[in-house]
Amino acid sequence: MTTTSHVLAEIDRRTDDLIRLTADLVGFDTTVRGAAAEPARDxxxxxxxxxxxxxxxxxxVDVFTPKPGDLPVSPQTPPGLGFDGRPQLIARFPGTGGAGARSLLFNGHIDVVSAEPRREWTSDPFRAEVRDGRLYGRGTCDMKGGxxxxxxVAEALAALGIRLPGxxxxxxxxxxxxxxxxxxxxVGYGVRADAAVVPEPTDLDVVVAQRGILGxxxxxxxxxxxxxxPPGDWRTGGAVNAIExxxxxxxxxxxxxxxxxxxPAHAHPLLPxxxxxxxxxxxxxxxxxxxxxCEVALDVTYLPVQADGGGWASRVRHDIERAVREACADDGWxxxxxxxxxxxTELPPAEVPSTHPLVRALTASATAVGRTPRLLGEPSWTDAATLTRLGGTPAVCIGPTATRPDGSPTLHTIDEYIEISDLVATAKALALAALDMTAPAAAAP
Ligand SMILES: [Zn+2]
Known part of the structure; x- marks a missing residue:
């Protein structure tokens, strides 16, 4: 047997453990905060x-709690954000080294969106349950399964005594x-690698581009x-209707x-x-x-081509404010x-070229586990953008179940689930990517 087939067989052997581990992770309530001061959970x-x-x-393994002020200054977060009770984790399996060995990072978020209204779930969102080949629970696909x-994958490699080059x-x-x-x-703590995979739910497609977000x-x-x-004349103190x-x-x-x-400048092959x-x-x-x-909240999504020289949304903000100013020009009030x-909140857009070795490796990995991966853009946003843009680590998403059979998303829904077959396929694709991406790059033909 080749190393590859040993690793794939070892992951198959660990399927029950993979399901159990996903269920264990779902059992920790890590519902995301929506404001800096919200207390931590599990x-x-x-x-x-x-x-x-x-x-x-x-x-x-290093489990560390960033202090306010440790973060890189960025429009992503409020200044002085604290992390009490919310540590981050970085684990390293050292490679054997040698010329050309490359490091690979798997990044995943442990937080999940609210499971409310909980009473609408078929089963407890924090007690994952297997039904019909699927594991149900909050965070199963987004992204505790990943x-x-x-x-x-790391445990299987260790059990087989395989040390990767990088x-x-x-x-x-x-x-x-x-x-x-x-x-x-x-990233501020120094986490970086030659490439990263973020196993967000993608239906085993390879997601290489994402829009920036501005709130x-x-x-x-x-x-x-x-x-x-009658309101009277605003110029002499009359009332004015802010809603109108x-x-x-x-x-x-x-x-x-x-x-x-x-x-036409906004036509992107992969992104809305x-x-x-x-x-x-x-x-x-x-x-x-x-x-x-009258106050209106705005969710703005913008393309990599709209970003300013630093990669942020200053031009987008300027365009929005100018459009509103012009629309108000003939109204005295x-x-x-x-x-x-x-x-x-401002989150940067990012894109990894489809010719990048990581994209090729992930496409090959997903194909090797029986899928037909497409190259896609992400309509929303993931941490892959931070790694790519601010961490010096090109990052791409590939992971399990993202959509129901009717094409609607399963992430963030009542009765969120992961297909167990996708969970196993994701582990295998990650393992193959690790074998491929940590080895010295093949010489160009
Ligand atoms: Zn996610």
Whole structure:
């Protein structure tokens, strides 16, 4: 038997353990925070559990809690973000070294989105349950299954006495579902490799590109007054309806979205066009009072080509603010009281060229385990962007079940599940990628 077939057979032999490990990870409540001050849950316990498994397999493991100020300064996170109770983990299986050996990193986020409303689940979201070849539970596909696959790959290699040429690293992080703070902290801590795989759910397709994300709020001012009286003239102190004044702002944002989508410069072979989506709206104070303000939250997705020289969204912000300013130009109140923008979360877009050896290796790995992988773009965002853009580590996603048979996503849903066949295929694809990507690159023909 070849090394490859030994490794694949060893992973098959460990299928039950792989399912059990995924279920164990689901049992830790690592529901993501949505604000800096929210208390931690079971994050530290999960990281210690993973650390114990990896140490037993021979890794040197560092579980570290970044201090406020440790993070690279980045628009991704609020300044001074703390991680009390939310440690990050980096494990290293040292390679044998030698000329041309390359290191490979597996990165996965341990946080999951809220399981609410829990009563709508068929089974407890935090007690994973096997039904009909699937494992159900919060985080099974996104992405505790991917983390379990990475751990079992390392354990299988260790059990077979295989030391890879280059280092194999495993990095498990928090906060991906919020703002990517855990991987950002890991990058700041020095986590890097020649290449990285993030086993997010992809249906075993190879995801090489993703859009950037910009989150912000636009606030439109009004002036309060009794809603059952004529408002009078705003120039002499009359009331102004902030909700009505928001309408030209929303129209301007929709028009800009349409312009972006039609712009040939925004045609990307793998990614959807950029977009601006108003996602929440809050306006007014009392039902008999002209509203004094109206606030609209915006979710903006933008393409790598729209990023500024540093890779961030300054040009996108500028375009949005200008479009709104122009739309307000013929309104006296809005000219005198221009809508105010505040921008908070900003996540960078990223792309790894399809000719990169990592993309070729993952395509070959997925093919070798019986899949027909496509090269795809990610409509949302993952930590692969932080590794690629800020960590000097080209990162690509490949992992298990992302869609139901009808094509709708299973991640973030009630009754989230992972196909057990995909869990095993992911572990095998990661193992093959590790064998391939840590070896010295083949000489060009
Ligand atoms: Zn995820």
């Amino acid at each position: 994050e530290a316990d999960l990281q210690e559990y993973v650390a114990g498994r990896l140490r037993a397999a021979g890794a040197t 983390i379990a696959a990475a751990v079992v 280092d194999l690293l495993i990095n498990t992080v928090t906060d991906e579902e919020w703002n990517g703070a855990g991987t950002l902290a890991s 912000g709020t636009v606030t439109v001012a009004g002036r309060p007054g009794h809603a059952e009286y 004044k928001t309408m030209p702002v929303l129209t301007a944002l929709r028009r800009l979205r349409e312009q972006w989508a039609e712009d 066009p950029p977009a601006i989506v108003p996602t929440t709206i809050k306006g007014g104070e009392w039902w008999v009072t002209y509203p004094a303000s 809005l000219t005198a009281n221009p809508p105010r923008f505040t921008w908070d």
